[in-house]
Amino acid sequence: MSSVSQDSKVKSWKNPVIIKEIRTRMRGNRAFSLFFLHLVVLGVLVSLVYLVFRSSMTSANALESRQYFGKAIFGLIFWMEMVTVSFVAPALTSGGISTERERQTYEILRVTPLPIRSLVFGKFLSGLVFILLLLFTSIPLQSPAFLVGGVRIEEIIISTLILIITAITFCAVGIFFSSLFPRTLISSVLSYAVAIFLVFGIPMIALIILSLFSALLGDTYSTISPLVQALLILSGWLFVSITPLGTIVSTEIVLLEQHNPYFVSIPLGEGIRISLLSPWIPYLFVYFLLSIFLLWLSIQFTKRIED
Amino acid sequence: MVAAIEIKNLTKRYGEITAVDQLNLTVEQGELFGFVGPNGAGKTTTIRIIAGLLQPNGGEVLIAGNSIRRASTEVKRKIGYMPDYFGVYPNLKVWEYLEFFCSCYRIDKRKSPSLIEGLLELVDLNHRRDDMVDRFSRGMKQRLSLARTLIHDPEVLILDEPAAGLDPRARVEIRESLLELSRMGKTVFFSTHILADVAEICSRIGIIEAGKLVASGTITDLHLELIPRRQIEITLLDRIMDAKEILKVTPGVTIIETQNLSQVIGSEKTRDHLVIDFSGDDQALSQILSELVSKEIPVLHFSEDNRDLEEIFLRATKGIVT
Secondary structure: OOOOOOOOOOOOOHHHHHHHHHHHOOOOHHHHHHHHHHHHHHHHHHHHHHHHHHOOOOOOOOOHHHHHHHHHHHHHHHHHHHHHHHHHHHHHHHOOHHHHOOOOHHHHHOOOOOOHHHHHHHHHHHHHHHHHHHHHHHHHHHHHHHHHHHHHHHHHHHHHHHHHHHHHHHHHHHHHHHHHHHHHHHHHHHHHHHHHHHHHHHHHHHHHHHHHHHHHHHHHHHHHHHHHHHHHHHHHHHHHHHOOHHHHHHHHHHHHHOOOOEEEEOHHHHOOOOEEEOOOHEEEEEEEEHHHHHHHHHHHHHOOEEE | OOEEEEEEEEEEEHHHHHEEEEEEEOOOOOOEEEEEOOOOOHHHHHHHHOOOEEOOOOOEEEOOOOOOOOOHHHHHHEEEOOOOOOOOOOOHHHHHHHHHHHHHHHOOOOOHHHHHHHHHOOOHHHHHHOOOOOHHOOOHHHHHHHHHHHHOOEEEEEOOOOOOOOHHHHHHHHHHHHHHHHOOEEEEEEEOOOOHHHHOOEEEEEEEOOEEEEEOOOOOHHHHHHHHOOOEEEOOOOOOHHHHHHHOOOEEEEEEEEHHHHHHHHOOOOOOEEEEEOOOOOHHHHHHHHHHOOOOOOOOEEEEOOOHHHHHHHHHOOOOHH
């Protein structure tokens, strides 16, 4: 048998979990079928939008229509990618740790010097890299929006940041549940539940609460003291900032109306105005912290030695 | 010399059930130690504690002098653990599987290819290096698991039921691999309930029942301790009466049975078969054979009844299940 060298300071050593995960994930037809399907769906939708705009475009409104077309393409691709992230991230990571237990490879890894954090980060990063690759492949389909104009550079940067942080968080959610539960089925169900709740559930709850408030307050809003108004606005702002849908819509409104990507100024009664950070900033901050916390918890749960 | 494995007062409880009860055991370096016991005796629990996968309720385990609790990183480098399942990944080739574990053990990437080749040669899987691991048979998976266990060149091998569920050929191959590893100077500690494995290859055995070590030592020592009398089978070509005369006056010998084998096998040539009950040690036993040969009695076969290991096991254990 060959002699074994055990140099813990080997510089070429990389996280083996990432390499193995990517190698096994990209092998076979499954990954390429997913990429193909994703791009076909996006391509068909972009073509449909193009046909609609082309049929309604006249020489009189050509510039305006082209800009609307650019925005429509950009918005469509963004929402499709958000849906992709919401559904693919849990699928990629919710079995990260639990399948190791189910396949009985977990204990074999535990007896190696591979740190638990390498296992957790390896699973997390391999899922994230796959999603980022999925998002990256759709850039050519977004290119018509950049060619015809209508999309500002701030919109591109903010939407990209929101997509990336959402992908990071949803991958962290999947890893967290897979470290918490030994069964992948339970972990997948809960990961999807959280992703769907954050993307669609919170905006629905926000809409219901907003409708209730509107009905309760009626025309009396202007008579409320500025302090209560400020508290209500702050609560709404917090609600908006914890959901990707609310964040992107409210950020876009602020960008269009106030042309300020960083702050939003809201009028209260008696001529008072309050300034708040644009919702995408707290969104990035909250989701980043949430991801770090979930990954830390995942490491702790994975570390547990059986009693 | 520091013991390869030293288990002191090891205790593990699952609620009301005590799986391992004040277990004390020492395995010296280079030994091939068989850990025998009925199902549910506490073998796997003990092995999982040694591998650092289970937290004991009490006691201590030292691997080459390192505590599994206080020096877990050092212990991980010293032991190679093979569980009683295979643990393979789908969509991974044999060499990729071993390369992954080479990286887990932080082995220099430049040395991995030759190491993998050597390991696959050792377990006779070199010709299957590009096959997918999840398509392997049980025997091949077990050999691959053994190769994985050896990746970091551990001093001590902890193997849980390495031959369980394998066909006779695969069992023989695994046994040969264990002997080869023992010859290479490695300490091999393996659990089994297949007594033939233990009888053929182990230098020492420990018998565990209901979490307690009920006997340990070499097979000969256990034999003398647990079965003071043993059965010896002697086959002679001729002169059975002379042999019986010699045996009658030998201390500790009782003749149980005589038989003419020509009646049994229908041959014209005769063979006489004797079964004696003997209470002496190995030295005295070899003197009986010398005596027969010196008196020119044509001895064809002289051996202990190999069912004795089962007898040792049955005498050492009481059939208690935790």
